[in-house]
Amino acid sequence: MKIVFVNPPRYEGLPVIREDRCEIVNRYLVNPPYSLIQIAAVLREKGEEIQVIDANCENLSYSDAQERIEESKPDIVAFRFTPTTIEADMETAKITKSFYPNALTIGICWTLKRFAEKIIRDNKDLDIYLLGEYGTYETTFLSLMEAINQGSPLDTVKGIAFRRMGDAVSTGPRTTYYPYDKLPIPAYDLLPSLSKYYISPKHSRHSPFTIMYTSMGCPYSCIFCVVRQSKWRKRSVGSIMKEITYLKNEHGLKCVFFMDELFTMDRQRTVDLCKAFIKYKIDLRWYTSTRVDLVDKELLELMRRAGCRNISFGIESGSQRILDYAKKGITVEQAMQAVKTVKEAGIGVHLAFIVGLPGENWETFKETVDFVKKALPSMAQFNVAVPYPGTPLYDLARSKGWIDEDLDYTQLQHQVSIMRTEEMTTEEIEKARKKAYRSLYFNPRWILSQLSNFEDLSLTTRYYLKCLKMYLLHGMKHAH
Numbered sequence: 001m002k003i004v005f006v007n008p009p010r011y012e013g014l015p016v017i018r019e020d021r022c023e024i025v026n027r028y029l030v031n032p033p034y035s036l037i038q039i040a041a042v043l044r045e046k047g048e049e050i051q052v053i054d055a056n057c058e059n060l061s062y063s064d065a066q067e068r069i070e071e072s073k074p075d076i077v078a079f080r081f082t083p084t085t086i087e088a089d090m091e092t093a094k095i096t097k098s099f100y101p102n103a104l105t106i107g108i109c110w111t112l113k114r115f116a117e118k119i120i121r122d123n124k125d126l127d128i129y130l131l132g133e134y135g136t137y138e139t140t141f142l143s144l145m146e147a148i149n150q151g152s153p154l155d156t157v158k159g160i161a162f163r164r165m166g167d168a169v170s171t172g173p174r175t176t177y178y179p180y181d182k183l184p185i186p187a188y189d190l191l192p193s194l195s196k197y198y199i200s201p202k203h204s205r206h207s208p209f210t211i212m213y214t215s216m217g218c219p220y221s222c223i224f225c226v227v228r229q230s231k232w233r234k235r236s237v238g239s240i241m242k243e244i245t246y247l248k249n250e251h252g253l254k255c256v257f258f259m260d261e262l263f264t265m266d267r268q269r270t271v272d273l274c275k276a277f278i279k280y281k282i283d284l285r286w287y288t289s290t291r292v293d294l295v296d297k298e299l300l301e302l303m304r305r306a307g308c309r310n311i312s313f314g315i316e317s318g319s320q321r322i323l324d325y326a327k328k329g330i331t332v333e334q335a336m337q338a339v340k341t342v343k344e345a346g347i348g349v350h351l352a353f354i355v356g357l358p359g360e361n362w363e364t365f366k367e368t369v370d371f372v373k374k375a376l377p378s379m380a381q382f383n384v385a386v387p388y389p390g391t392p393l394y395d396l397a398r399s400k401g402w403i404d405e406d407l408d409y410t411q412l413q414h415q416v417s418i419m420r421t422e423e424m425t426t427e428e429i430e431k432a433r434k435k436a437y438r439s440l441y442f443n444p445r446w447i448l449s450q451l452s453n454f455e456d457l458s459l460t461t462r463y464y465l466k467c468l469k470m471y472l473l474h475g476m477k478h479a480h
Helices: 034-045 062-072 091-099 113-122 137-150 237-251 267-279 297-305 320-325 332-344 362-375 392-400 426-441 444-451 454-474
Strands: 002-007 016-019 022-025 049-054 076-080 104-108 128-130 160-164 167-170 209-212 255-258 285-290 308-316 348-355 379-384
Touching: 002 034, 002 062, 016 034, 034 049, 034 076, 034 137, 034 209, 049 062, 062 091, 076 091, 091 104, 104 137, 113 128, 113 160, 113 167, 128 137, 209 237, 237 267, 267 297, 297 308, 297 332, 308 332, 320 362, 332 348, 332 362, 348 362, 348 426, 362 426, 379 426, 426 454, 444 454
Parallel strands: 002 049, 002 076, 076 104, 104 128, 209 255, 255 285, 285 308, 308 348, 348 379
Antiparallel strands: 016 022, 128 160, 160 167
16 A cells, blocks of 8 residues: 655744654754654555655645645555644645545544544544554554455554544554564655754754654653653664664764653663764764663763763752652752763753642742752753643642643643643743743853853854744744
């Protein structure tokens, strides 16, 4: 069958990241649609005819995308969407049906899977919703193709919601994972040029650039997280090196962002991977994320030698009371020490915070601001708390009356607050978010700490000017 994977056009002219926990509009970052080209590679290996249209990276209009889809003569069109962009992204299904009414349209969105049946009902041009669980997209899609090719009922396929007789039916979650190390290399060859279209978290000079996963899942219990208490699954060093070597040889890769939740969860695997990078002289800048209690001085120094230039931590708050409420499982002291150790290793540090978690008030917010002023991270990100259905935060917010009874899934955004706390209104939470950015960007000590980065002074200067532009011109809208 002819299957066309579509990364839909940009949202209001801005690039969109459509990768599971990172389903956001991001003003300055263009990522390859990694999850789509991973599924595409699996299906191509099974003999399906595959095409990929990345309208986001090429900045195609929906009219342009429609022309590409029409030319492809698809049997199936699959695409990803996000809570923020869902109304626009569904145009992908609409334009497909306009000239190929019998083509199947399949949508994928991690954060809205609890609304799957409602989304099917609300969007008449969407036939199937891949419910998804980390690592099950591939097995679900394979099972779906088997049912379609054999003419079997769709309700035999676990892990989907679909349209039947004008209504929506869900088959429940799928728990069968595709063997991680048996995944083929994603279908990079079906994308436009990695160096021309994709923009790294730092600067275009670090292109060709891609994102990549070396592990998935997170067993920790943070009450706000859509990935909480999920199985942590890792790739072997050999599997990672195979993909990196391919990208270096075939695409001249210079920069990669490992999008793992917990890159250093298995310390020995991290050590082995770094030693492989060093042994085989893999000239690569790379960035990743992990927890503050999963790093140490020796490991960080090795990571720096292997090419690591930035680590992101989800700190969430500078208040121990908030961290305890959120079941983060770390202390403020641990967080501060981790920041210090990372900086001493010569690695940049990106800190992510959430404003408006349970217990938040102006006093706890001040503790966060004070933490940032003391830590002086390379970069910081401040989001508002989002009560995603399926998380304990959502259940708490419903029981406390902090959110509307009829939650609109299009409102689940990281910059517009829809959930109050006992002591702060949604308006105050949004005000606090902007105040947090102001306390960083206009802090002379932070500016001086950035400009002292002589390793890449021009890059640091451009980053700071970009920060000012986001704050002064855009009011931190779509800033991450």
